[in-house]
Amino acid sequence: MNQDTLLQVRNLKVSFRGEEGELTEALKGINFDIPRNRTVALVGESGSGKSVTSMAIMQLLPARNTVIDPASQVTFEGRDLLALEGAELRKMRGKDIAMIFQEPMSSLNPVFTVGDQIAETLMLHAGLGRRDAFKRAVALLTEVGLPDPEKRAKAYPHELSGGQQQRVMIAMAIACEPKLLIADEPTTALDVTIQKQILQLLADLQKKHGMSVLFITHDLGLVGEFADDVVVMRHGEIREAGSVEQIFNAPANPYTKALLNCRPHLDSRPLRLAVIDDFMQPGGYVKPGERVRGYEASDEIILDVQHLAKSFDIRQGLFGKRQFHAVKDVSFQLPRGKTLGIVGESGSGKTTVGLTLVRLHQATGGKALFHGKDLLAMSAREFHEYKRRIQIIFQNPYASLNPRFTVEQILTEPMMLHGIGRVQMERVKMAQALLDRVGLPARSLSRYPHEFSGGQRQRIAIARCLTLKPEVLICDESVSALDVSVQAQVLNLLQELQDEYKLSYLFISHDLAVVKHISDQVLVMNKGEVVEQGDSDAIYRAPAAAYTRKLLDSIPTGWQPQAA
């Protein structure tokens, strides 16, 4: 083993035993090295086995249903980690190799203060007394940039924000100066501006402590700025491994190429996004032309929202109530066949806007004129007819389809409720046609949602909306939960449908690149208020508001030669 190699993974093969005793291979014998003092990024979409790899290194996989092939080897400084047991294994965990996880909130014990939880590691591995350990914990919290660390050390996890919790997790992980830090999707649950800070912190700490970092993520764009080496995984295999420069500049594997091109970029807007199939076919991917977007004076406005407001009552004190303003004075216009994007971080009120327009929340102020008629002032009976014309697609493809319905029921129900099609046969035919349109086989009709993947479910959800032939489609984070490659496919589908049916989209997302790609006009929201509004190209080129600039600066830029 090379002196500079810290961790060496050889032929790592992991299977899981299903409930019927059948084995599913999660890792099909992978090999890679983590050199000392370097950051290695493990990139892959869901089901690629990237998290399984990290858990296998730490021996954190559930023993009951995990089968690790005996030929597998994970060598850390000359020792085979997979052979470690008992006290030796525990000494390795936390001291030599530390780990941080995706969900900082649930990964911290809710009933102990964060200071105590950091001190626990120090008492265990560094042999410090309680008092010294706590002092050191405060110092660590200072190091990871937590404001007012003395006070925060005595706080419970739920009293901190998501970003602060992740800083606590990092402090806990670096407490014993580990040689390797495994970060498993550490920023996926965080807002984009916070993500930027956490990534910066990790990069700084890596340099300062001279440790190695194994950074696991689904987002290839994220790793360009600070990883040294990249390992691309798919379906339990390694597709490509190399330096970050090579991966970004001269990717050899078509899958890597596809991953790099699937994500919408801020500086280009192709007519159609690249999908994986484009790269897998002989001939490769030919970049299509650019699409020009933006509102035009001749556009027919079909939805005119004026001073929309929504507030919730929060109980306070003995009988008191406090109003929480989720949305304050939002106005916009949506023309036929165009897309208005709404971007904002969590808590910006962007989702509430969408829900009030379809009256899933009752608005507390303002008007929403749809063809001149105020949707918000209608009676429930009057609105029923309009439900057909404004439809909504939700974020979570796993929650938005009734698990007890077959696809046929899901697709024919809206038609039945609105008297579309005279008999069931006719409706089933229409449903079949729509399934075909969104790219699913007709035999899907008799299946249940759990038999489909996330992307397929989102297609079904889109088909359900299309059954009503709506004019406006509200997409509430509709592609956010999908893998990048699937995201591109669904975005392409949405674009095709817009071109075909002249649909108007209200596209709500936290993802600036996606919004830029699909929107004609963009509305930036923060804490319930509109920060900035305008043509998407204009806003991205020259943001007027400081908040918009901050958002744009947080977008990972990928690998840049000067940064390397």
Added chain:
Amino acid sequence: MTTMINQAAPAATETRPQRGLWAMGWRRLKRNKVAFCSFWVVMAYMLLAVAGWLNILGDGWRAQIAVPYAPPSFLAKTVADTLPPEAPVAGGTASAPALIMVTPEEDPIGKEMEIARQNMGKYATANDAKLESLPFGADLRGRDVIHKTLKGASTSIFVGLLGALLSIVIGTSLGSVAGYFGGKVDDFLNWFYSVFTSVPDMLLLLSFAAVAGRGIKTIIIVMALTSWTGTFRLVRAEYLKLRSREYVQAASAIGASDARRMFVHILPNISHLLLVQFSLLTVALIKYEAILSFLGFGVGVTQVSLGSMLAEAPAELVQGFWWQMVAVTIAMSLLVTTFSLLIDGLRDALDPKAR
């Protein structure tokens, strides 16, 4: 249950066996050997219960066919010596030889005796010589313990099932309305719920039972009226959670009415919980029925249930007649054990998280 079997059969032959959630649950249950065996035992009990209501099984439990406390046949010899002197049995003298010889003319009741003697043939079975032992012994009045247990178990299961069903209906309707609509309706129903839960369940049950009196129908209603709170809380919480689920919101967005969302979209999604809750309640109510009957608030005096049989046990045990209690204990324990194992299995099999 039969529909589940029917659904599962074709599914299993297909190349891609994953179907509806019920069919998947059924397949999982089949794989869990303990739960699957329990399922069939419970089904056998249900059959027994049905047979009991239709008076096919255990109908003859009232017939006093043996001597009082006749021992089980496998013990007959050893116990015979320790038996107390035979208690006089009404009507038993008819077959006894007349000790004092009087002519029919002298005898003041001679005529009636003569008629009685002529009619004897009609009551032949009732007046037959009493059996000295029975397969599992007899009770105070010489009734067959096995028949009595069959009939008693049938009554208990009937009470448990119907009580649980009624209780589920009450709890689900109130809980779904409270959870779905919220607001004032919820406040009111919650008040109703808190009133019922602030009285400990046994006390509440006894209060209702004391007022309502005895009898199978009364008991079913009383138990339903006092046991709906658990279901209410469960269903209310589920509706509260599910009504903001995206698929229910999507149903709202496509124009589904409140009733449709409540019963077509949400209800099927908690049906597995209701099945488990129903099973739990059935077991609980069978146990409660026993206690109620034991304390004298249960089934009527002319009816038999496992509880009313247990109520006879203390007096019997002191005299050493243990078979009635053992018979009831076996019948009840087997039912409750298998039912509990089945519930555990159902819970795992129907858990949507497990897939």
Added chain:
Amino acid sequence: MLSYIIRRVLQMIPTLFGVMLLVFCLFSVFGGDPSLVLAGKHMTPATLANVRAQLGLDQPLTTQFMIFVKQVFTLDFGTSWGSQQPVRDVLASRVGPSLTLSGALLVVDLLLAVPLAALVAYFRGGLTDRIVTICCTLAMSISALVYIVAGQYLLAYKWGLFPVGGWGHGFWTNLLIYVPLPMLMGLMVSLGPDIRFYRSFFVEEMNHDYVRTARAKGLSEQKVMLKHVLRNALIPVVTTVMMSLPYLLIGALVLESFFQIPGMGNEVVRAMNNSDFPIIKAITVYVALATMVFNLLADLIYKLIDPRVQLK
């Protein structure tokens, strides 16, 4: 905090009113005419009317209800229709035995069930877990009545290990001589479900992400269990126990009446059998009130032991 308590206390008023209404409906509206029982078999219309007047049954229902409400707030339910003693005195003399028996039962049950549940959860999926779970299921399947009847017959009547039943004077006499047998029977009934119930709390906690973090830190399984899991799982255990405390007041109903322990539960059964309505009404209302108070206390303790809880 204070405003929370005040609001909760105010919320008790409608609930208490509801309980009073429920009790009143049960016993004064649907309960039939108790005077028929009380006047005896050889009553004349005159004695019947007399009894009715004494009980206030000739008054309109609303007046009767007002009288009942007044009784609740003045703690004066008149005299027992059975023993003719003041209800207050009867109940006061019944609380002690009930608390002695149920208290002992609760303490021993907790001391056995919680550690066993933790142990079983620690070995979850293993042989120990399976054996204990099966034992619990089997123990649960046998009716409480069988334990009591057979237990008394074998342990007391036949083998003479305990007194058959009854109650003495003095706390220690009762606790050491008369309580053990009914307590043992109570344990047979309660241990099975309790172990299973508490086990589920532990198992659920063990599936949380923070357990993974604790393992990743290098803590041993025992330490993960004893520090991280236990502290979290005790939260629902403590709340469950707090909520069950008012049940101590009515005691173990069947146990008391079968072993002739002069507690609340015994009194309830006696009163039910003899249509002694004042006693039942008083017990029901006060136990309900106790339940509400203990629910509030449970929530306050919940706040103390779970830092996440915000009382609003």
